[in-house]
Amino acid sequence: MSRKTRDVLSVEWVKLELIRTAYATRGGLFAKMDARMVIGWYLMLAVAPWLTHSFATIIALFVITAVSAALARVGPLVLGLFLVGFVTDFLYAFLAAWMFGGDANTALALVEINLKLATVSLASIAAFVSLDPEKLSTGLLALGAPELLAFGVSYGYRMMPILFEEFGVVFTGLRLRSAPGARGFLGLRALWRWGTYAVQAFYPIFLNTAKSVRTTVESLETRGFTARQGRELRIARLSIGALDVTVVAVTLAAVIAAFAIGPWVMTG
Amino acid sequence: MSQTTATDERAGRIRGTVAGLPRDLSASQKLMVFVLSMALSGVANLVLEIIPDVTIGPVDVSVSYFVFVPLALVALLNPFWAALGAPIGEVIFVDLLMGDFSGLAEVEGIIQMFLALYIAGSLVRNPRNRLQIAIAAVTVVVIDKALSALVDLSKVWIGVEDAEFVEGLPESIILLEGIGYAVDILMSGILFGVIPAIWLIPALHGRIEPLLGMRPRVPGEPIQGSAPRNALFVAVALALSIASFLFAFLEAWDIELGVFEPEWLDTYGPGFIWVGIGAAAIAFLVGIALARAARGKSDAEN
Numbered sequence A: 001m002s003r004k005t006r007d008v009l010s011v012e013w014v015k016l017e018l019i020r021t022a023y024a025t026r027g028g029l030f031a032k033m034d035a036r037m038v039i040g041w042y043l044m045l046a047v048a049p050w051l052t053h054s055f056a057t058i059i060a061l062f063v064i065t066a067v068s069a070a071l072a073r074v075g076p077l078v079l080g081l082f083l084v085g086f087v088t089d090f091l092y093a094f095l096a097a098w099m100f101g102g103d104a105n106t107a108l109a110l111v112e113i114n115l116k117l118a119t120v121s122l123a124s125i126a127a128f129v130s131l132d133p134e135k136l137s138t139g140l141l142a143l144g145a146p147e148l149l150a151f152g153v154s155y156g157y158r159m160m161p162i163l164f165e166e167f168g169v170v171f172t173g174l175r176l177r178s179a180p181g182a183r184g185f186l187g188l189r190a191l192w193r194w195g196t197y198a199v200q201a202f203y204p205i206f207l208n209t210a211k212s213v214r215t216t217v218e219s220l221e222t223r224g225f226t227a228r229q230g231r232e233l234r235i236a237r238l239s240i241g242a243l244d245v246t247v248v249a250v251t252l253a254a255v256i257a258a259f260a261i262g263p264w265v266m267t268g
Numbered sequence B: 001m002s003q004t005t006a007t008d009e010r011a012g013r014i015r016g017t018v019a020g021l022p023r024d025l026s027a028s029q030k031l032m033v034f035v036l037s038m039a040l041s042g043v044a045n046l047v048l049e050i051i052p053d054v055t056i057g058p059v060d061v062s063v064s065y066f067v068f069v070p071l072a073l074v075a076l077l078n079p080f081w082a083a084l085g086a087p088i089g090e091v092i093f094v095d096l097l098m099g100d101f102s103g104l105a106e107v108e109g110i111i112q113m114f115l116a117l118y119i120a121g122s123l124v125r126n127p128r129n130r131l132q133i134a135i136a137a138v139t140v141v142v143i144d145k146a147l148s149a150l151v152d153l154s155k156v157w158i159g160v161e162d163a164e165f166v167e168g169l170p171e172s173i174i175l176l177e178g179i180g181y182a183v184d185i186l187m188s189g190i191l192f193g194v195i196p197a198i199w200l201i202p203a204l205h206g207r208i209e210p211l212l213g214m215r216p217r218v219p220g221e222p223i224q225g226s227a228p229r230n231a232l233f234v235a236v237a238l239a240l241s242i243a244s245f246l247f248a249f250l251e252a253w254d255i256e257l258g259v260f261e262p263e264w265l266d267t268y269g270p271g272f273i274w275v276g277i278g279a280a281a282i283a284f285l286v287g288i289a290l291a292r293a294a295r296g297k298s299d300a301e302n
Helices: A003-008 A013-022 A037-051 A053-070 A075-097 A104-129 A133-142 A147-177 A185-222 A227-235 A240-266 B026-049 B070-077 B079-096 B104-123 B130-161 B169-204 B229-258 B262-268 B270-301
Strands: none
Touching: A003 A133, A037 A053, A037 A104, A037 A240, A053 A104, A053 A240, A075 A104, A075 B169, A104 A227, A104 B104, A104 B130, A104 B169, A133 A147, A133 A227, A133 B079, A147 A185, A147 A227, A147 B026, A147 B079, A185 B026, A185 B070, A185 B169, B026 B070, B026 B079, B070 B079, B070 B104, B070 B130, B070 B169, B079 B104, B130 B169
C-alpha cells in the first residue's frame, strides 16, 4: 500500500463518505413517487426480461431501464461501476466458455443472459437509489412486510453513524496501544495486523452494543411501543398521485411495445 | 484482550428455571437479540465496505462477509432471532442506506443467509468447544454459497434459450462458480470465520448474555428451536436440491444426445426450458418450506 492509499483508507474519511451517501438528499423522478408504485414499477421490469428469448425485446427492455436510470438521476460513479462490472463479467464468462470450445453462439447466449441481468439490476438501481430508505420501508410495510423491518430501517438510519464512530474509536485505540511492526513482504504483515485489529475491535463492540440495545428496547417498552399502531401511522402518509399513475402507465405501455417488437423483427 | 480462564464443564440438560430466570425468552428479549444481531452485522458489513475488493482475473478474492460476527450471536443467543437479524441488518445498513438495494435479489440473499446461520447456530451445542465452532463457521459459508450458486445456475438456465445446447456454456458457468466457491470458503469461512470465531465466541460466552438480562447458555443444554428434527429438514432439503440439480443436468445431457434428431428437438425443445424453471422452483420452495417450518417450530416452542 502506498502512502496515498493509506491516506484514503483512514477510518474517518470512510465514515464521512458513508454518512454522505446515506443522508445526502437525492433528487430524481422516483424520489417524488409513492413507494408502493415504485416497488410495482420495479417488479414489472424485474420479471419482464425472464419471459422472453427475443433479442429485440431484451434490448428494448434494456433501453427502457436505461432511460429510467437517466430520469432517476443516478450518479455517474454508480453507473460507471455497473457498466465495468457488466462488461468484465461477460468477458470472463466468454473466456472460460472459449476454453471449453465455445464459439459465436456462446458469446450470443452470454450477451443474452448478461443483458437480462443488467436490465434487472439497472431497474433496481433506478428505483431504489433515489428513494429515501424510510419511505421505501413504509412502502414495504403497506404491502404487508413485517413491522420488524420498518423498525430496523428507522433504527439503522439513526444508529449507523454512532455505531460506526464507536468502531472507529475502538479500532484507533487498538492501533495506538500496539507496537508498530514490520511491513513484511508486499505489506502482508501490515495487512494481517490490520485484520487482527479489526477482529479484536469487535470484542468491546459486542459488549457495548449489547448494553445500548438493551437500553433502546427497554425505553421502547416504557413508552408503550406497539408495532401495530406504528404501522397505521406510517401508512397514513402514503398517497398515490397523478405522477405515479402516469409513470407506471407509460412504462407498462413501453414494456408491451417491447414485447410486440420481438416477433415483428423476427418476421420483418 | 484479557481473558479469564473458565473451566469447560458439560452440565447436561437443564430443567426448569435456573437462578430465578425463566428459560424461554420474553418478547422484548427476542427483540433485543434481533436488534443486536442486526446492528452488529450491519457494522461488520460497513467495515467490509472499507476494505477494497481484490479481484484476480474473474475471481473475487475479497472477503464477502465477517462470518464470526453473526456466528457468535447464533452460537450464544437464540439462533432463530439472531439468524433473522443478521441478513436484515446487512440489507438495511449496507444496501438500503448506501443506495445499493437490489430488490428481489435481496430476498434470496436473506433466505440463504438465514438458513445458513440458523443451521450453523443449531450445530453448536457447546459454545466453548472450538471444534464445534469451527465446523459451524465453515457450515455457514458452505450452505450460503451453495444456495447462491444454485440460484445463479438456475438464472442462466432460465435466462438462456436452450442453455444446454450452447457449446461450452454449462462448463464455463460451473467452472466460474466452482472457483468462486472455493475462494469464499477459504477467505470468508476460514480466514475471517473459523480463526476469529474460535477466539471470540468462548471470550464472549458468559459475558454478553448478562448484559441482555439472559442466563448464559450451559454447554450441552439444547436451545429452543434447535432440535434434532432440524437435521432431518437439512437432509431433506439437501436431497431435494441435489435431486433437482441432477434432474436438470440429466436433461441437459439427454438433449445433447437428441441434437441429432431435429424433429424430436422441435417437439421437445421449448418444453425443456421448464425443466430449468422446475428445478429452480423446487429449490426455492424447499427454502421457503424450511424457513416456515423453522419459524412455526420456534413459535410453537416459545
